[in-house]
Amino acid sequence: MTRPLDLTRRSALTAAAGIGVSVTFLGRQAFAEVGGSLAKRKLVVIVCRGAMDGLSVSPPVGDSNYHALRGEIAIAGFDQPGGALKLDDTFGLHPKLATVHALAMKGQARIAPAVATPDRARSHFEAQDVLESGSSVVYGASSGWLNRAMEAMGPRKIEAISVGAQAPLILRGKIQAASWSPGGYKDRDSRLPAILADLYAHDPLLGPALATGLDTEAMAKLATASEATITPASMVTPAPVAGQAPVDSMAMMQPQATEPAGRAYAQAGRAGAQAARTLGTTLAGFMMQPNGPQVAAISIDGFDTHANQGAAEGQLANRLAYLDAVVDGLSSGLGPEWRNTVVVAATEFGRTAHINGTKGTDHGTASTALVLGGGLKSGGIIGDWPTLQQARLFENRDTAPTLDMRGLFKGVLAEQMGVSRRALDTTVFPDSANVAPATAIIA
Amino acid sequence: MSIDPGFEASIAVTRFGLGARPGEIDAARGDAKGYLKAQIRDSGADQPQGQFETGAAHFVQVREYQIDKRQAKMAGEDPVKAAVRQIRESAQPEFLARAQLAAQTDASFRERWTLFWCNHFTVASKNLNTAVLVGPFEREAIRPHVFGRFEDLLAASTMHPGMLLYLDQAQSIGPNSPIMQMRGPGFPGRPKAGGLNENLAREILELHTLGVGSGYTQADVTEFARALTGWSIQGPETARFGGRFASAGAPGEFTFREAFHEPGARHILGKSYNQEGVAQAGAVLHDISASPATAHHLATKIARHFVADDPPPALVARLERAYLQSGGRLDQVADALIEAPEAWAPQQTKFKTPYEFLISSYRAVGAAPQDFTRFGPVLTGLGQQPFNAPSPKGWAEDAEAWAAPDAIVKRMSWSESFSQVAAPVVGQPIQIAQNSLGAQLSPPVALAISRAESRPEALSILLMSPEFQRR
Numbered sequence: 001m002t003r004p005l006d007l008t009r010r011s012a013l014t015a016a017a018g019i020g021v022s023v024t025f026l027g028r029q030a031f032a033e034v035g036g037s038l039a040k041r042k043l044v045v046i047v048c049r050g051a052m053d054g055l056s057v058s059p060p061v062g063d064s065n066y067h068a069l070r071g072e073i074a075i076a077g078f079d080q081p082g083g084a085l086k087l088d089d090t091f092g093l094h095p096k097l098a099t100v101h102a103l104a105m106k107g108q109a110r111i112a113p114a115v116a117t118p119d120r121a122r123s124h125f126e127a128q129d130v131l132e133s134g135s136s137v138v139y140g141a142s143s144g145w146l147n148r149a150m151e152a153m154g155p156r157k158i159e160a161i162s163v164g165a166q167a168p169l170i171l172r173g174k175i176q177a178a179s180w181s182p183g184g185y186k187d188r189d190s191r192l193p194a195i196l197a198d199l200y201a202h203d204p205l206l207g208p209a210l211a212t213g214l215d216t217e218a219m220a221k222l223a224t225a226s227e228a229t230i231t232p233a234s235m236v237t238p239a240p241v242a243g244q245a246p247v248d249s250m251a252m253m254q255p256q257a258t259e260p261a262g263r264a265y266a267q268a269g270r271a272g273a274q275a276a277r278t279l280g281t282t283l284a285g286f287m288m289q290p291n292g293p294q295v296a297a298i299s300i301d302g303f304d305t306h307a308n309q310g311a312a313e314g315q316l317a318n319r320l321a322y323l324d325a326v327v328d329g330l331s332s333g334l335g336p337e338w339r340n341t342v343v344v345a346a347t348e349f350g351r352t353a354h355i356n357g358t359k360g361t362d363h364g365t366a367s368t369a370l371v372l373g374g375g376l377k378s379g380g381i382i383g384d385w386p387t388l389q390q391a392r393l394f395e396n397r398d399t400a401p402t403l404d405m406r407g408l409f410k411g412v413l414a415e416q417m418g419v420s421r422r423a424l425d426t427t428v429f430p431d432s433a434n435v436a437p438a439t440a441i442i443a
Numbered sequence: 444m445s446i447d448p449g450f451e452a453s454i455a456v457t458r459f460g461l462g463a464r465p466g467e468i469d470a471a472r473g474d475a476k477g478y479l480k481a482q483i484r485d486s487g488a489d490q491p492q493g494q495f496e497t498g499a500a501h502f503v504q505v506r507e508y509q510i511d512k513r514q515a516k517m518a519g520e521d522p523v524k525a526a527v528r529q530i531r532e533s534a535q536p537e538f539l540a541r542a543q544l545a546a547q548t549d550a551s552f553r554e555r556w557t558l559f560w561c562n563h564f565t566v567a568s569k570n571l572n573t574a575v576l577v578g579p580f581e582r583e584a585i586r587p588h589v590f591g592r593f594e595d596l597l598a599a600s601t602m603h604p605g606m607l608l609y610l611d612q613a614q615s616i617g618p619n620s621p622i623m624q625m626r627g628p629g630f631p632g633r634p635k636a637g638g639l640n641e642n643l644a645r646e647i648l649e650l651h652t653l654g655v656g657s658g659y660t661q662a663d664v665t666e667f668a669r670a671l672t673g674w675s676i677q678g679p680e681t682a683r684f685g686g687r688f689a690s691a692g693a694p695g696e697f698t699f700r701e702a703f704h705e706p707g708a709r710h711i712l713g714k715s716y717n718q719e720g721v722a723q724a725g726a727v728l729h730d731i732s733a734s735p736a737t738a739h740h741l742a743t744k745i746a747r748h749f750v751a752d753d754p755p756p757a758l759v760a761r762l763e764r765a766y767l768q769s770g771g772r773l774d775q776v777a778d779a780l781i782e783a784p785e786a787w788a789p790q791q792t793k794f795k796t797p798y799e800f801l802i803s804s805y806r807a808v809g810a811a812p813q814d815f816t817r818f819g820p821v822l823t824g825l826g827q828q829p830f831n832a833p834s835p836k837g838w839a840e841d842a843e844a845w846a847a848p849d850a851i852v853k854r855m856s857w858s859e860s861f862s863q864v865a866a867p868v869v870g871q872p873i874q875i876a877q878n879s880l881g882a883q884l885s886p887p888v889a890l891a892i893s894r895a896e897s898r899p900e901a902l903s904i905l906l907m908s909p910e911f912q913r914r
Contacts, residue, residue, distance in 0.1 A: 049833075049834075050834070121655060121656070122645075122661065123645075123649050123655045124834060124836070125649075125650075125655065125834070125836050126655050126656070138655070138656065172843055190859060190900075191896065191900065192855060192858075192859060192900065192903050192904070192907070193855065195891055195895075195900075195904055196855065196904070196907050198891075199887060199888060199891060199904070199907075199908060199909065200909065203909050205794065205842055205846050206846065206851060206909055206912065208848075209846050209847065209848045209850075209851045210848065210851050210852070210855075211848075212848040213847075213848030213849055213850075213851050213852035214852065216848060216849070216852075217852060301833055301834075304834075306610075306611045306640055306642045307611045307614065307640065356638055356639065356640055356641075357614070357615060357616055357618075357638015357639050357640055358611055358614045358615065358638065358640045360611070360640070362640070362641050362642070363641075363645070395661065
């Protein structure tokens with residue numbers, strides 16, 4: 001009965017190897033010739049999963065309580081080695097966020113240092129659900145707010161794209177999501193796609209997925225043609241992640257060794273950053289196409305730093321280097337279109353203000369969101385800074401939220417993409433009329 | 444509910460099991476429920492075949508490597524890298540053996556049930572230490588207990604070095620513990636860091652037992668974390684913790700470090716725990732295992748995995764009842780699942796995960812993966828990196844997460860490659876289709892297979908058919 005068979009040694013299974021960065025499109029409507037300047041506007045949302053530590057992203061080194069609370073994981077002051085990159089008298093940026101800092105110096109990056117979703121359970125999975133669904137309660141919506149925002153833009157017919165190993169909730173919904181990753185479909189003479197399209201004709205899950213997947217494949221050829229360095233091989237980084245052979249670049253975005261093997265660790269970090277930058281330029285390549293997507297979402301995992309978080313170097317620093325590299329790839333890849341683009345990076349919640357017993361931080365409340373783009377209005381921080389005085393900490397442990405995450409997203413959607421207040425209050429962020437959009441973000 | 448006996452046999456093998464191997468649907472025909480129940484047994488799951496080291500041995504290996512690292516580095520960079528690679532690669536044969544078990548077992552309901560619990564108690568390769576412990580964790584903590592009491596499974600998971608490291612418990616120290624009272628510069632055996640880490644405590648309540656939204660508070664999490672202090676792993680450098688801070692246990696195995704334990708009573712979910720030592724958190728695990736919230740949470744997850752992403756409430760209630768009435772016996776819950784009419788609805792609503800899709804493809808042609816360096820990267824490419832779930836919540840369960848357009852194209856691409864190799868040596872495609880899907884094979888797919896231009900094309904159509912992609 002059993003006939004063991006070495007099916008894999010002989011042939012072309014490498015087709016699917018070394019992939020894992022996937023790019024997901026929304027919709028395949030024609031790019032509309034309406035909407036004037038709005039037709040060129042682009043929006044990218046980066047979801048930083050695992051609860052990114054706002055106090056390291058934009059360390060408030062000028063806050064008198066910061067260094068005492070943070071101990072050895074605090075980022076050093078402005079003028080010290082490995083110190084924060086200065087934004088104003090209170091805030092800096094993590095030293096690995098050099099691209100973000102350079103943008104900030106040109107008025108193209110701002111921070112919202114105390115932003116939180118309405119969820120307070122400190123559960124990653126519940127909070128990510130709220131962050132992406134746009135609901136005020138957990139499991140309140142099964143689609144994502146970015147997808148519903150597309151719906152609200154209705155007649156303008158706009159396309160969107162997302163990057164990540166799986167279809168993220170933020171872009172799920174009525175508008176079909178598609179995806180792409182390097183090393184895609186090889187055998188272009190095959191009859192199989194057509195046969196399957198026929199068999200899937202009445203399949204509500206597989207039919208639209210296959211159609212969009214094949215379209216995206218075709219677009220990917222164009223998107224990557226202009227960037228000679230983007231090949232499946234360049235997405236494969238032989239970094240020591242899990243004990244498996246070829247590790248794809250998304251794997252590089254998963255938690256790294258807390259056991260830094262010296263140079264090897266730094267090399268893994270650099271390889272990961274290179275892969276992340278390539279991801280940014282690839283996405284920019286898609287968005288630059290005539291029928292390319294205007295809206296995109298990216299996931300970066302691995303921000304759950306309960307132990308050995310590190311400071312200027314280390315576990316969290318590597319993740320932030322990846323974030324910075326994605327931004328670098330996007331902003332340089334978009335070239336002249338960068339001025340029409342806004343990027344928002346946000347996380348499900350922040351981390352405890354105090355260092356914990358294992359040189360890390362536990363689940364907290366408010367964190368930092370980054371808003372970047374060539375067309376930002378200049379200004380200081382978005383929202384208020386509650387300070388880190390003990391009495392001001394939320395439940396005596398976390399940065400207190402001063403800005404509702406939905407308000408930040410609403411402000412961006414309104415000013416960048418022209419979504420109406422009515423849609424924002426009702427369908428995009430249900431029952432949120434009491435949450436005012438942040439204003440004066442985009443020129 | 445009356446069910447077409449043909450469907451019943453197909454469902455038993457494809458929905459409860461991992462997909463039909465040749466002849467299996469025939470074997471299940473007539474008494475599908477009996478066929479499944481025969482797979483429930485006290486001794487738990489099957490073990491992957493091969494000579495594998497224990498988790499303790501792996502742990503000791505990594506710790507000794509870490510201790511020796513500086514010395515090794517003085518001899519040059521390469522020995523260090525080589526050691527890291529060797530340690531990491533030791534997980535590969537283990538993963539392959541697990542996939543081979545899934546591809547070849549005649550008791551694939553037993554294996555699906557086991558994989559469910561492996562995912563429920565996720566340990567993933569977040570660093571060198573955990574990368575080598577995922578396999579041992581499944582073998583040592585999960586497999587022996589999958590048809591026993593949930594409480595025993597929970598305890599085995601919570602005490603295993605894999606879990607203690609993955610969720611940062613091993614170094615969590617009570618702020619008022621003996622070692623913190625004594626610590627000072629130069630004190631022998633003084634831990635470098637001292638303090639509480641609440642990660643494991645939170646995930647036990649949120650993911651392993653009660654479930655989020657069941658009513659526990661931040662204060663419960665913190666108190667439970669205090670109760671868990673001292674739950675740790677015996678290091679090979681035990682000698683450094685000699686004297687009054689010594690604790691029992693062989694290197695690499697669970698140890699309770701009295702010296703790390705936060706003294707005093709704890710108050711968790713409205714109850715006082717006055718126990719001393721390891722018994723304190725043990726009593727908490729016992730109580731939360733018996734909680735109706737845990738029964739509901741587990742019943743919902745089981746129903747979601749086996750039957751539908753949005754499971755019928757009647758089924759959840761049935762499983763919940765079986766759990767509570769049996770004192771949390773998982774064999775009884777498995778039995779209730781098999782008996783539940785909702786589990787036998789002919790509509791296929793579950794979309795296979797990448798692992799399930801690949802394994803069922805091998806099963807369909809009566810083969811098994813033979814080479815990790817080929818099999819592993821394919822899984823990674825499809826979004827399910829071996830032994831490396833993205834978070835403590837484990838792999839996604841819902842169709843929407845896995846049926847992204849990119850994933851469908853990748854599955855199609857893999858199916859063509861697989862079929863080109865397999866089709867010439869595995870027999871008539873229509874026969875394989877009938878063997879692997881039974882009554883679930885639809886007329887349009889059967890027609891498309893019969894009209895295919897080549898055997899590889901026919902086999903690809905089968906693997907990519909709507910009914911083969913689902914279960």
